[in-house]
Structure formats: structure tokens, C-alpha cells
Amino acid sequence: MKKRGKKYQESFKLVDRTHLYDAVEAIELVQQTAKANFDETVELSVRLGVDPRHADQQVRGAIVLPHGTGRTRKVLVFAKGEKVKEAEDAGADFVGGEELVQKIQNEGWLDFDVVVATPDMMGVVGRIGRILGPKGLMPNPKSGTVTFEIEKAVKEIKAGKVEYRVDKSSIIHVPIGKVSFGTEKLRENFATIMEEIIKARPAAAKGRYLRSVVLSSTMGPGVKVNPQQLVDRFVPKKD
Structure with missing residues (x-):
């Protein structure tokens, strides 16, 4: 097993691995645990209840994040x-x-x-x-x-358009900005991409769609976000 550095171990202690955090709490914790000496990227990883081997269960698209990604892309x-x-x-x-x-x-x-x-x-x-x-x-x-x-x-x-695409492991990995953005900008970027992913649910997907949602900085530990809160917020209520 790879031995982690002292900074990572200190950050790891701040995260309760069994707890599902509220989105804003998770973003604040990711910022708190980003201890590298550069402006770390905040990454979102979403595991979906789809089988990407089937064409009718592919999830992909692109969206412009309100505050960009903080990175100039060639x-x-x-x-x-x-x-x-x-x-x-x-x-x-x-x-x-x-x-x-x-x-x-x-x-x-x-x-x-x-x-x-x-x-x-x-x-x-x-x-x-x-x-x-x-x-x-x-x-x-x-x-x-x-x-x-x-x-x-x-x-x-x-301007900050990002592509998202489910991989062979049924996970979407996408950057949502830099640690230096601050909580509010990261929250808005996070909400924008999560709403888009939830809207992109294929009709052929069965069972629970959002299996896990994790935020992390480039060098920091993963922080789990409560998927049900996101579903409650972004899935339209049926009359």
C-alpha cells in the first residue's frame, strides 16, 4: 500500500469516511483538507447506476460552468x-x-x-x-x-465548458474549479453539473441512479456527499 505523506494523513483525520455530508459542508471540508503548495483542482466523482456497456445507458454531455474551471484549456x-x-x-x-x-x-x-x-x-x-x-x-x-x-x-x-462522460466503471470524473474559488463559486459549479448529470439519466437505467457522489482536491482525501439530498433538490416532483 502506498505510504501517504504527513499532510495527507492530517487531512484524512478531518474526514469522517462513514458520514454523508451536505454539499456545502463537503465543499468546505475539501477546501480545508487541501494542503498542497499549489492551487488544487476540486474534482467531482459520481458513480451511477448504469451499465455503460449498453448504448442506451451511456451518460455524456457538456456544460459551461458558471465560474469556469480555473484552467485555461488548449x-x-x-x-x-x-x-x-x-x-x-x-x-x-x-x-x-x-x-x-x-x-x-x-x-x-x-x-x-x-x-x-x-x-x-x-x-x-x-x-x-x-x-x-x-x-x-x-x-x-x-x-x-x-x-x-x-x-x-x-x-x-x-469560458469553462466541461465534458462529462461515464467510464467503464460507471463513474463520471469532472473538475468543478479550484480551491481558491471559495465555497460559493464551487457550490454553484457543483450544483450546475449535478443538475445536468441528474437530467441526463437514461430511460433504460433501473434502480438507484446516483450511487455515490465524492468531492476531493488534487492531493486531498475524498469527501462523500449525500446523494439523496441532490435527488430531492434536482429531480422534479411528480404530481
């Missing part, structure tokens, strides 16, 4: 014609076509965080699907990264 756009200038004017970090595909294939270049492509470029992008796919970088219409609205896509990503 955007690569695959486009041609007039869309190249549109991407550059919108603030894309890299714009191109075949030459960028070859750079990724031949040089293993992956110095970007998000890939956006116009629909007419997906044939080209598909050639590096095996490289981009496993890293969660493949453009997808559901997350708004396959689109002709390049300006809108790039600006939203730069």
Missing part, C-alpha cells in the same frame, strides 16, 4: 476554408487539417486539451480515432465538439 480545431479563420479569431490554439493528423500520428503530439472538428473534417479526424478515443479527446456531436458553429464551440470551451 483547443485544437480541425477545419478548412473560411472556418479556419473563424477558429483562429475565436481563440483556438491550433487550427488545421491533414498536417495536424500527421503530426499526431508520426510525432505523438498531444499538446492540447480539447479537439473540435467541423462535420466535413470527421473523415480526416477518424484516422486518429484510435489515438484520440482512449484519451477522451475524440470530437463528438453530443458534447458539441463536432459542429459548424466553431466560434461558439471554442469560446464556450475557453
